[in-house]
Amino acid sequence: MLKKILIAGLIACISMSSFAHFQLIYTNDADISGKSFGGVKKKENFIKNRKMIHFINLSPEEKAEVIKKDPRYGRIICRCENITEGEIVDAIHRKCGAKTLNGVKRRVRPGAGRCQGGFCGPRVQEILARELGEDLEEIVMEQKNSYILTGKTK
Known part of the structure; x- marks a missing residue:
């Protein structure tokens, strides 16, 4: 069961079965929210997750x-x-x-x-x-x- 809400250019996705769905839907719908705000540029040297030192x-x-x-x-x-x-x-x-x-x-x-x-x-x-x-x-x-x-x- 999935609920998807579009509010003033912001996308909120809620999955009742798993939180893992949020990331997938968020990345797929990033273009929609970017267009709502006049375009979003990707940062070329962006590091999503800083690696921990083990x-x-x-x-x-x-x-x-x-x-x-x-x-x-x-x-x-x-x-x-x-x-x-x-x-x-x-x-x-x-x-x-x-x-x-x-x-x-x-x-x-x-x-x-x-x-x-x-x-x-x-x-x-x-x-x-x-x-x-x-x-x-x-x-x-x-x-x-x-x-x-x-x-x-x-």
């Missing part, structure tokens, strides 16, 4: 080059999955970036290994707090009010 898959030479550009890629945060601080920071600052502990886990996989975040969880929380400019107590596991920490101890 540090573990790089050669030793590539790793050295990446660390030279950003030393955070030289600090392993999750030993089980070999995830670096650079990968976590990148996941936080991407478009639709991670804002929760589980958000980072889904995007980059720290805490998905054998220890299930027992080692890296607190370190990921510290990185999230630093990068988002929040206190550690404000970092949540998944959604609003799913706080991990409630306050400081002695």
Whole structure:
């Protein structure tokens, strides 16, 4: 079941069965919306999706080059999955970036290994707090009010 709506040159497509249909319909109908606004030019050097760096898959030479550009890629945060601080920071600052502990886990996989975040969880929380400019107590596991920490101890 598919609903297609044309409103003042904007196209909204809603698929009841799958979100995957939206991209297909959007790309096919891009010309219609472009004509409605007097033409749209494609950017020649547009990069649709910036590739994530998967540090573990790089050669030793590539790793050295990446660390030279950003030393955070030289600090392993999750030993089980070999995830670096650079990968976590990148996941936080991407478009639709991670804002929760589980958000980072889904995007980059720290805490998905054998220890299930027992080692890296607190370190990921510290990185999230630093990068988002929040206190550690404000970092949540998944959604609003799913706080991990409630306050400081002695």
